[in-house]
Amino acid sequence: MDIMAQSFPRKLALAEPLATIEEPDFELIELLFFAYRDFVGEPDRLLEKHGFGRAHHRVLHFVNRHEGLTVAELLEILEITKQSLARVLKDLVSGEFIEQRAGTEDRRQRRLHLTPRGKALAEALLGMQGRRIARAIEKADPASRAVIARFLSELIDPERPKPAVSETP
Amino acid sequence: MDIMAQSFPRKLALAEPLATIEEPDFELIELLFFAYRDFVGEPDRLLEKHGFGRAHHRVLHFVNRHEGLTVAELLEILEITKQSLARVLKDLVSGEFIEQRAGTEDRRQRRLHLTPRGKALAEALLGMQGRRIARAIEKADPASRAVIARFLSELIDPERPKPAVSETP
DNA sequence: AAATTATGTCAATGTTGTTGACATATTTCA
DNA sequence: TGAAATATGTCAACAACATTGACATAATTT
Structure with missing residues (x-):
């Protein structure tokens, strides 16, 4: 039995015609788990060579994206x-x-701020994840990206305020 | 500046007309990070009440999905x-x-095997993630689900063999 | 001058992962 | 049948990454 190759009914009609109970979407739940694991797994192997872990990756990433951000913002x-x-x-x-x-x-x-060294590592990690995303998306039609972005956005807690990041002064 | 509300050019034309360098898709990379965090964050809070963590969740989940699986398979x-x-x-x-x-x-x-207690907890956790997925997907058109599943599948390392899970004898 | 803020640091603790070695029960193979 | 392989359990040690609470310093605001 192939763990991923199953399909599941996602709606279950009940006796009460008004109620429709959604059966959890096992497939997407598990795909998220496996996809995320591999998505961070490849960077992990590069980080390991520097003695770093995922936490270092996240810091490098967000400092790269928001040069000059403060400790509190991070x-x-x-x-x-x-x-x-x-x-x-x-x-x-x-x-x-x-x-x-x-x-x-x-x-x-x-x-x-990133030093040149830091920039190089951040970009290498970014490249890995960027290429993985590009590979995953290139076969689909262009509208797919918006669908995926929308879906992922909706998974995020709505009450979570998007953190403000200061401009580099 | 809103950290999520940016858009990025994802292709960068170069001097060489044959080469197209894909600029990493920052937005999807970060959405995956934030989405996954919240996706597991809600279950985390329930697990905490039992003194459990994410590792316990994963075990409960896969035992629920594949009752009677062996330790080696897990x-x-x-x-x-x-x-x-x-x-x-x-x-x-x-x-x-x-x-x-x-x-x-x-x-x-x-x-x-799950005990009734274990089944109840596994289903509660599953429900949380299932509802989150359902909420995220219900606004989009029905074809979206396939697009998303395909995308997530493609993020997974291809060389990773899907583990075989024995039938309950 | 006093209160607040931004950051750093110390000590203790917990969860989840790792490796390597060894033990036991059971099954398979020669 | 006896040896080898397999499935699992267990022990000790360790590492990464998270937590809390307390306290220190420098700079800014009131």
Whole structure:
């Protein structure tokens, strides 16, 4: 029996004609699990060569995407505690992947920037995930991307405010 | 600046007309991250009440889906080590969520079954994820589901053989 | 001057993963 | 039948990544 090759009825008609109970979509639930695992698995193997883990990846990614963001902003995005970030950030700073510069307006802030080394690693990781996505999407028609993006957006808790990220001053 | 509300050029034309470099699809990459986090976050909060974590969830899920599967099969699906599973399985067995029955053909095997308690928890977790998926998909047209399933399937490493799961004898 | 804010750091703890070694029961094979 | 292979369990040690709570420092705001 092939674990993935099953199809399931997703609606179950009941005695009460008004109620329609949705049967959980096992296939999509499991696909999300397996897809996400492989999606992060490939980067994991590159990170390992630097002695880094997934937490380092996330920091590199969001510093790359939002150069100069503050520590507080990064904590908000990642939804982790200061201490969890501290360990990872220390590795990245001491390994010269990230540098901290005091904010110009508010000098208490430590704004985070990638060094060339950090940029290179961040881009390598990004490339892996980007190529995987591109491969997965290129066979489908162009409208698919919007459908997928919409679906993934809807999976996100609506009450979760999208964290604001400051402009680099 | 809203972290999610950006759009990116996903193709970058180069000087060489033959080469088209795909710019990584930042938006989908980040959507996968945030979507997966919330997708597992809601179950996490229920599991916490039992003192369980995500590892317990995965075991409950796959035992629910494949009643009577063996320990070896579960290890293959989860791609974790025996010891990682052992701790989690011990919690679930001692808490009477899962019971182990010696295989009828091969009595070395410990085939895993949910107790009523285990079934109830597994179904509760499944319901959460099922409803989240249903909510995310119901606004889109029916063809979307196939597009999404296809996309997620393509994200999975092709060389990964789908683990075979034995029939309950 | 006092309160608040941004960040850093310390200590303790928990969950989930790893490896390697070894034990036991059972089945299969020569 | 006896040896080898298999399925599982268990032990010890370790690592990554998360948590909480408390406290320290520097800078900004009130």
